[in-house]
Amino acid sequence: xxxxxxxxxxxxxxxxxxxxxxxxxxxxxxxxxxxxxxxxxxxxxxxxxxxxxxxxxxxxxxxxxxxxxxxxxxxxxxxxxxxxxxxxxxxxxxxxxxxxxxxxxxxxxxxxxxxxxxxxxxxxxxxxxxxxxxxxxxxxxxxxxxxxxxxxxxxxxxxxxxxxxxxxxxxxxxxxxxxxxxxxxxxxxxxxxxxxxxxxxxxxxxxxxxxxxxxxxxxxxxxxxxxxxxxxxxxxxxxxxxxxxxxxxxxxxxxxxxxxxxxxxxxxxxxxxxxxxxxxxxxxxxxxxxxxxxxxxxxxxxxxxxxxxxxxxxxxxxxxxxxxxxxxxxxxxxxxxxxxxxxxxxxxxxxxxxxxxxxxxxxxxxxxxxxxxxxxxxxxxxxxxxxxxxxxxxxxxxxxxxxxxxxxxxxxxxxxxxxxxxxxxxxxxxxxxxxxxxxxxxxxxxxxxxxxxxxxxxxxxxxxxxxxxxxxxxxxxxxxxxxxxxxxxxxxxxxxxxxxxxxxxxxxxxxxxxxxxxxxxxxxxxxxxxxxxxxxxxxxxxxxxxxxxxxxxxxxxxxxxxxxxxxxxxxxxxxxxxxxxxxxxxxxxxxxxxxxxxxxxxxxxxxxxxxxx
Amino acid sequence: xxxxxxxxxxxxxxxxxxxxxxxxxxxxxxxxxxxxxxxxxxxxxxxxxxxxxxxxxxxxxxxxxxxxxxxxxxxxxxxxxxxxxxxxxxxxxxxxxxxxxxxxxxxxxxxxxxxxxxxxxxxxxxxxxxxxxxxxxxxxxxxxxxxxxxxxxxxxxxxxxxxxxxxxxxxxxxxxxxxxxxxxxxxxxxxxxxxxxxxxxxxxxxxxxxxxxxxxxxxxxxxxxxxxxxxxxxxxxxxxxxxxxxxxxxxxxxxxxxxxxxxxxxxxxxxxxxxxxxxxxxxxxxxxxxxxxxxxxxxxxxxxxxxxxxxxxxxxxxxxxxxxxxxxxxxxxxxxxxxxxxxxx
Numbered sequence: 023x024x025x026x027x028x029x030x031x032x033x034x035x036x037x038x039x040x041x042x043x044x045x046x047x048x049x050x051x052x053x054x055x056x057x058x059x060x061x062x063x064x065x066x067x068x069x070x071x072x073x074x075x076x077x078x079x080x081x082x083x084x085x086x087x088x089x090x091x092x093x094x095x096x097x098x099x100x101x102x103x104x105x106x107x108x109x110x111x112x113x114x115x116x117x118x119x120x121x122x123x124x125x126x127x128x129x130x131x132x133x134x135x136x137x138x139x140x141x142x143x144x145x146x147x148x149x150x151x152x153x154x155x156x157x158x159x160x161x162x163x164x165x166x167x168x169x170x171x172x173x174x175x176x177x178x179x180x181x182x183x184x185x186x187x188x189x190x191x192x193x194x195x196x197x198x199x200x201x202x203x204x205x206x207x208x209x210x211x212x213x214x215x216x217x218x219x220x221x222x223x224x225x226x227x228x229x230x231x232x233x234x235x236x237x238x239x240x241x242x243x244x245x246x247x248x249x250x251x252x253x254x255x256x257x258x259x260x261x262x263x264x265x266x267x268x269x270x271x272x273x274x275x276x277x278x279x280x281x282x283x284x285x286x287x288x289x290x291x292x293x294x295x296x297x298x299x300x301x302x303x304x305x306x307x308x309x310x311x312x313x314x315x316x317x318x319x320x321x322x323x324x325x326x327x328x329x330x331x332x333x334x335x336x337x338x339x340x341x342x343x344x345x346x347x348x349x350x351x352x353x354x355x356x357x358x359x360x361x362x363x364x365x366x367x368x369x370x371x372x373x374x375x376x377x378x379x380x381x382x383x384x385x386x387x388x389x390x391x392x393x394x395x396x397x398x399x400x401x402x403x404x405x406x407x408x409x410x411x412x413x414x415x416x417x418x419x420x421x422x423x424x425x426x427x428x429x430x431x432x433x434x435x436x437x438x439x440x441x442x443x444x445x446x447x448x449x450x451x452x453x454x455x456x457x458x459x460x461x462x463x464x465x466x467x468x469x470x471x472x473x474x475x476x477x478x479x480x481x482x483x484x485x486x487x488x489x490x491x492x493x494x495x496x497x498x499x500x501x502x503x504x505x506x507x508x509x510x511x512x513x514x515x516x517x518x519x520x521x522x523x524x525x526x527x528x529x530x531x532x533x534x535x536x537x538x539x540x541x542x543x544x545x546x547x548x549x550x551x552x553x554x555x556x557x558x559x560x561x562x563x564x565x566x567x568x569x570x571x572x573x574x575x576x577x578x579x580x581x582x583x584x585x586x587x588x589x590x591x592x593x594x595x596x597x598x599x600x601x602x603x604x605x606x607x608x609x610x611x612x613x614x615x616x617x618x619x620x621x622x623x624x625x626x627x628x629x630x631x632x633x634x635x
Numbered sequence: 636x637x638x639x640x641x642x643x644x645x646x647x648x649x650x651x652x653x654x655x656x657x658x659x660x661x662x663x664x665x666x667x668x669x670x671x672x673x674x675x676x677x678x679x680x681x682x683x684x685x686x687x688x689x690x691x692x693x694x695x696x697x698x699x700x701x702x703x704x705x706x707x708x709x710x711x712x713x714x715x716x717x718x719x720x721x722x723x724x725x726x727x728x729x730x731x732x733x734x735x736x737x738x739x740x741x742x743x744x745x746x747x748x749x750x751x752x753x754x755x756x757x758x759x760x761x762x763x764x765x766x767x768x769x770x771x772x773x774x775x776x777x778x779x780x781x782x783x784x785x786x787x788x789x790x791x792x793x794x795x796x797x798x799x800x801x802x803x804x805x806x807x808x809x810x811x812x813x814x815x816x817x818x819x820x821x822x823x824x825x826x827x828x829x830x831x832x833x834x835x836x837x838x839x840x841x842x843x844x845x846x847x848x849x850x851x852x853x854x855x856x857x858x859x860x861x862x863x864x865x866x867x868x869x870x871x872x873x874x875x876x877x878x879x880x881x882x883x884x885x886x887x888x889x890x891x892x893x894x895x896x897x898x899x900x901x902x903x904x905x906x907x908x909x910x911x912x913x914x915x916x917x918x919x920x921x922x923x924x925x926x927x928x929x930x931x932x933x934x935x936x937x938x939x940x941x942x943x944x945x946x947x948x949x950x951x952x953x954x955x956x957x958x959x960x961x962x963x964x965x966x967x968x969x970x971x972x973x974x975x976x977x978x979x980x
Contacts, residue, residue, distance in 0.1 A: 297950050
């Protein structure tokens with residue numbers, strides 16, 4: 023098959039008077055959910071990636087099974103920007119319900135590819151129109167009527183590939199990867215891609231300026247979503263007991279984890295060295311996590327806001343009884359059910375103090391898929407070292423969308439299973455007190471149930487206890503344990519992942535942010551430099567409690583902009599509780615909380631307004 | 636001539652009964668729960684269970700305090716109200732080589748904990764689940780629980796007008812594989828039932844009527860000592876012979892029902908209720924429902940199934956505890972990550 027010949031060196035229409043725009047534009051694909059457009063979108067994304075062009079994809083989908091409008095945006099960026107960007111230049115309109123609205127929102131000078139019968143040309147004379155008879159093309163190549171709905175989407179991939187000058191062989195190898203080992207499915211889908219490609223070549227005249235040209239910016243990179251990366255982190259941390267309850271947008275963390283456990287953790291005899299339990303609710307899920315953590319297994323759950331609310335009670339127990347466990351929270355908008363398929367960073371403050379009574383939790387905040395993996399496995403070491411639940415907060419944007427990344431690096435250090443006494447240790451020591459600070463690090467030694475020693479047992483309880491784990495209502499004994507817990511939290515400051523200094527120069531202005539806000543903020547800093555000549559500093563926070571570097575950063579800047587995706591300035595609020603009073607006055611907030619991922623222009627505009635630029 | 640103190644009786648693993656004791660009870664004198672703790676000590680001792688190989692679980696309430704009063708040498712987890720099942724599930728998954736015994740109450744199980752309780756039953760989780768059932772909330776001073784019988788009277792004169800949840804009927808229907816009811820005052824029956832429970836593999840659900848001497852032991856209560864002594868109707872007499880007891884069991888038919896347990900022990904149920912078959916699920920539920928309608932309190936082993944796979948069987952776990960698998964088993968090698976990365980390029 024001479025696919026290369028088809029893709030390259032074609033005769034192009036000369037209607038466009040604009041200069042060519044190479045590797046720098048956004049595509050929006052409008053479909054209905056449940057139509058199987060996901061794999062077509064993914065193939066297109068990976069094809070652009072395969073051309074060596076930095077790319078990111080975002081799925082904007084409804085909380086619904088089938089039939090409601092869904093949009094997928096693909097951003098190609100020669101500058102490597104992967105955040106959401108306002109506006110799109112290329113539209114693929116396949117949903118009759120939204121087609122008129124979709125084309126009206128397209129940038130002037132853009133290109134619209136649509137089902138012929140929609141007749142969208144009447145609405146815009148400032149965009150290039152490419153009507154395509156998708157149904158006819160699909161019917162011709164797919165005799166089986168019930169498969170046509172799925173195959174139809176692949177036709178658009180072919181049309182777009184031809185119009186953008188994508189190399190068909192790149193699309194082919196992407197498809198082959200997607201349908202590995204399913205030759206028939208591959209044949210059908212590639213047939214659809216080719217049919218679309220051929221149709222465009224024979225019937226459409228290029229009138230828009232947008233092209234993909236081969237580059238080498240993605241060599242050695244991978245594409246993965248944050249949830250899969252979290253699952254990978256958990257598996258390479260040796261997770262053994264997984265308990266969960268389905269909830270968007272965290273479900274795929276568990277799916278990824280389970281797939282990998284089945285792949286790597288079954289003995290030659292077919293026995294499992296892991297347990298995955300779909301629990302009856304989130305209360306039970308975290309109960310199982312703590313039960314397993316108490317008995318010595320590495321355990322985890324994954325959830326989102328409403329599930330985290332249900333985990334409140336057990337989170338307090340985990341903190342007070344000092345039981346390891348890892349909770350991934352893929353944040354979506356709240357309060358209450360909120361918008362389940364929209365992103366947010368609004369669980370931070372709630373998680374920090376999750377429980378009644380005096381409670382403080384350790385939170386890790388990955389800012390990329392690579393960190394979903396790295397902080398994912400680090401969470402398990404920290405949980406066992408510090409004997410406490412560790413919360414890993416990501417969000418829907420990071421978790422459910424595809425991101426480019428450097429390949430993940432295998433953990434350098436062996437597992438840290440924390441302070442556990444064996445029967446031999448107990449022989450030597452003659453006994454132990456579970457919650458006694460014998461090492462001056464505020465962390466007691468524990469034993470695991472089943473340790474064969476008469477002095478191994480202790481009584482775990484969420485009620486008041488002294489340092490020997492004995493029930494108490496004595497004021498001084500209660501206070502002693504609570505103060506040690508506070509010292510342990512202080513110790514965590516030094517053990518949690520340090521912040522990333524993205525830039526720390528001589529600017530009086532500093533930015534602080536966490537998580538997926540990073541992508542837009544980095545782009546915004548370039549805009550601020552280009553637009554206003556300001557070279558501002560930026561530190562990305564990766565954990566709570568805040569490391570001392572964050573205090574230093576605050577101290578060394580005059581004005582600090584805290585950028586986050588929630589209404590209530592939650593990171594700024596936590597910082598205000600932590601920083602000395604003279605630093606608190608430096609904080610100002612840039613907030614974004616409409617359910618869409620934050621974009622660079624929003625930050626830049628807000629910053630310029632606040633600075634009076 | 637000096638008389639030597641007689642050596643304490645040792646069980647078949649060489650431990651005296653004192654090694655099975657717990658701390659001093661802080662429950663009321665005469666509380667049924669204390670008698671149940673004593674029977675647990677006796678049963679574990681007589682069965683020769685290694686105390687360090689037991690996990691004691693509980694929720695919240697008077698009953699849930701009681702794990703502190705037996706088996707000091709066993710790890711214990713006093714969790715949160717109504718959540719013993721989930722914590723137990725996690726713990727047994729982490730180490731399924733352990734014997735797990737949980738103590739809950741009627742409020743902890745049948746009200747706040749109902750959601751987790753029914754799912755534990757469905758999974759046939761290998762554990763002994765004891766409800767110390769007094770029909771009343773003790774620590775909050777005497778409110779009805781969901782197992783209080785209709786028409787039962789509080790000390791304050793309040794009459795319960797809601798039907799009782801029969802936890803045994805529920806357990807049989809939902810998948811527990813050893814279900815019985817006993818009375819804290821019936822030493823012999825409770826001890827035999829507990830010993831058989833220890834020999835069973837799967838969820839053992841025992842509802843033990845355990846009178847609250849402070850809030851529910853008066854005239855008009857259906858969970859009082861007096862009421863139970865007058866109305867306890869055993870459906871079978873339980874004979875249990877442990878596998879290590881060198882006693883020949885002759886399996887005769889007729890009025891006894893013999894069950895061979897997983898560990899080789901044998902359970903003999905002498906029928907007191909005519910033709911009662913403890914393997915007939917539908918009949919067991921019907922018998923309990925009919926008894927409830929007639930205000931009868933049946934006790935005994937209502938249902939047993941020694942064949943049904945446990946949750947551990949369904950998950951097909953390795954024999955050794957998951958908790959202590961070495962890093963070489965739980966962390967996939969570098970080559971595994973490298974292959975995944977290549978595939979994502």
